Amino acid sequence: QAGRYQASYRALRAHVSMLELCKSPDLVAQVTVNAVLETGVDAAILFSDLLLPVEPMGLALSFQKGEGPSIVPPVRSPGDVAKLRPVDVQDSLGYVLEAVRRTRLALPKDVPLLGFAGAPFTLAAYVIEGGGSKDFSLVKSFMRTEPRAWHSLLGKISRVVSDLLVEQILLTLAAALPAL
Numbered sequence: 626q627a628g629r630y631q632a633s634y635r636a637l638r639a640h641v642s643m644l645e646l647c648k649s650p651d652l653v654a655q656v657t658v659n660a661v662l663e664t665g666v667d668a669a670i671l672f673s674d675l676l677l678p679v680e681p682m683g684l685a686l687s688f689q690k691g692e693g694p695s696i697v698p699p700v701r702s703p704g705d706v707a708k709l710r711p712v713d714v715q716d717s718l719g720y721v722l723e724a725v726r727r728t729r730l731a732l733p734k735d736v737p738l739l740g741f742a743g744a745p746f747t748l749a750a751y752v753i754e755g756g757g758s759k760d761f762s763l764v765k766s767f768m769r770t771e772p773r774a775w776h777s778l779l780g781k782i783s784r785v786v787s788d789l790l791v792e793q794i795l796l797t798l799a800a801a802l803p804a805l
Contacts, residue, residue, distance in 0.1 A: 633659045643688045647674050653724035654731045661736055668737045671728060671793070673721060675743025678785040679752055681717030682709045692756070699755030701763070703774035709781050714788040725793050729800040738800075740793030745782040752778070 629635065634656060638646065646652050656672040676694055680686050685697045700706055715722070729738050750764045751757070758764070768775045 631660065631663060633663065643674060644686065647672075647677060648720045650720055650724040650727045653721075654727040657724075657728045657738075658731045661732065668739055669728065669732055670739045671721075671725060671741040673724070673741040675741075675747060676751060677718060677721060678712060678743075678748065678782070678789065681712045682781070682785065684709075684752060694751060695756045696752050697755065699763075700749075700752045700778060701767070703771055703777075706774045706778045706781070709778070711781070712785045712788070714785065714792050718789055721789065722792055722796060725796045726800075729797060738797050740790055740797065742786045742790050742793075745779050745786055748782045748786070749775075749778050752782075 637652065637656065641649075641652065646656065653672050657669050660666070660672070661669045674694075676686055676696070679696055684700075687695045687697075689695055698705070700709070712718070725738070725740070732738060750761055753764045753767050754761065
């Protein structure tokens, strides 16, 4: 993925928020392709953020400058887990899928495109903590005191992540088929 060290990335981020960037397929394609062209690596990783699935699940996501991500309301009880909405990836995260299409078209044909998604445990930790954490005390407590809700949360997040990755794989395969 594009590194924070890249001048082209820093210049873009000076005018565009993280969420605006992630939700703009054209900008995602630009950042992903620039990373390949500027570094000369042999594959591209789709530029994205691992927390994008939390919004369609019913949580607000924002990025605070110098603070990192903020998720409101955090998930702190079995009732909070029950309120999380199922996600139709095509409808709710279609901008990520469109970014895959546009990035694949913009990349040189011989450069593979790797998809991107966050691991379910990582997403669960963020939604419980409400952002980043140094000690994950709320996550550890939730796992111990609410094991059923913890497993339910991981299940809901796993479904979204797996659906998102499957769609990314299908799009990259579809783009590769004409070349076979």
